[in-house]
Amino acid sequence: MDYYVMTLFPEMIDTCLSTSITGRAAKKGILGFHTVNIRDYATNKHGHVDDYPYGGGAGMVIQAEPIHLACEDIKKNIGNSPRVIYLTPQGRVFDQNMAKELAKEEELILLCGHYEGIDERIIEMDVTDCISIGDYVLTGGELAALVVIDAVSRMVPGVLSNSESGMNESFEDNLLEYPQYTRPVEYQGLRVPDILLSGHHANVTEWRRKQSLLRTAQYRPDLLEKVKLTKKDMDYLKDFLCN
Numbered sequence: 001m002d003y004y005v006m007t008l009f010p011e012m013i014d015t016c017l018s019t020s021i022t023g024r025a026a027k028k029g030i031l032g033f034h035t036v037n038i039r040d041y042a043t044n045k046h047g048h049v050d051d052y053p054y055g056g057g058a059g060m061v062i063q064a065e066p067i068h069l070a071c072e073d074i075k076k077n078i079g080n081s082p083r084v085i086y087l088t089p090q091g092r093v094f095d096q097n098m099a100k101e102l103a104k105e106e107e108l109i110l111l112c113g114h115y116e117g118i119d120e121r122i123i124e125m126d127v128t129d130c131i132s133i134g135d136y137v138l139t140g141g142e143l144a145a146l147v148v149i150d151a152v153s154r155m156v157p158g159v160l161s162n163s164e165s166g167m168n169e170s171f172e173d174n175l176l177e178y179p180q181y182t183r184p185v186e187y188q189g190l191r192v193p194d195i196l197l198s199g200h201h202a203n204v205t206e207w208r209r210k211q212s213l214l215r216t217a218q219y220r221p222d223l224l225e226k227v228k229l230t231k232k233d234m235d236y237l238k239d240f241l242c243n
């Protein structure tokens with residue numbers, strides 16, 4: 001899977017993605033990260049890529065031409081026309097299902113805006129998908145692009161090791177993860193729940209399921225509507241909600 005990130009701050013993208021699991025996958029050749037500096041496509045000698053908005057108002061707008069040229073150059077070089085994702089608070093809110101869908105692509109182009117935005121004609125001409133990472137405003141699209149790339153990459157086969165892949169289960173079924181513990185058994189007077197020390201696998205599984213249900217009901221009741229609940233789950237939750 002190859003990512004092409006159009007940005008004015010390529011070092012922000014490079015630094016993050018060369019670290020940790022994405023960095024390891026890039027070294028193995030499973031993922032390819034390519035940053036494209038929009039400024040390299042400025043058509044004036046000053047390297048300006050932004051200008052005042054027509055109609056007035058605060059801030060600057062990134063011009064259509066450098067972005068369009070950068071995008072065309074990427075497509076020409078790879079000999080393909082992949083999806084072009086623009087990171088914007090006006091986009092569809094990103095979730096795990098979108099991450100799974102995007103992980104099926106061979107290549108993705110991501111476009112990071114800055115200032116007050118980009119010329120709308122880029123969205124008409126070049127952008128195929130608009131994605132937001134949540135209802136708050138960032139100073140630019142770079143952090144959002146990194147969030148999307150990270151979440152998509154861990155769904156690409158081979159990126160996670162076998163033991164890391166186990167972590168997929170958490171959001172998979174719309175339940176929050178159960179609590180985890182490691183040694184020592186007691187820390188600062190706080191003990192690991194006895195059931196986890198019992199060696200009784202079926203009981204542990206049941207306890208974890210209940211913990212996941214409880215946490216989801218407590219912290220993310222909105223998710224609970226999407227969970228496929230068994231009869232046992234319902235009985236347990238009913239007891240909890242009534243007490």
Ligand code: 6GU
Pocket residue numbers: 086087088089131132133134135136137138139140141144145
């Ligand atoms: Cl994708 N971009 C910016 N600038 N702000 C955001 C966002 C994206 N998602 C949430 N806030």
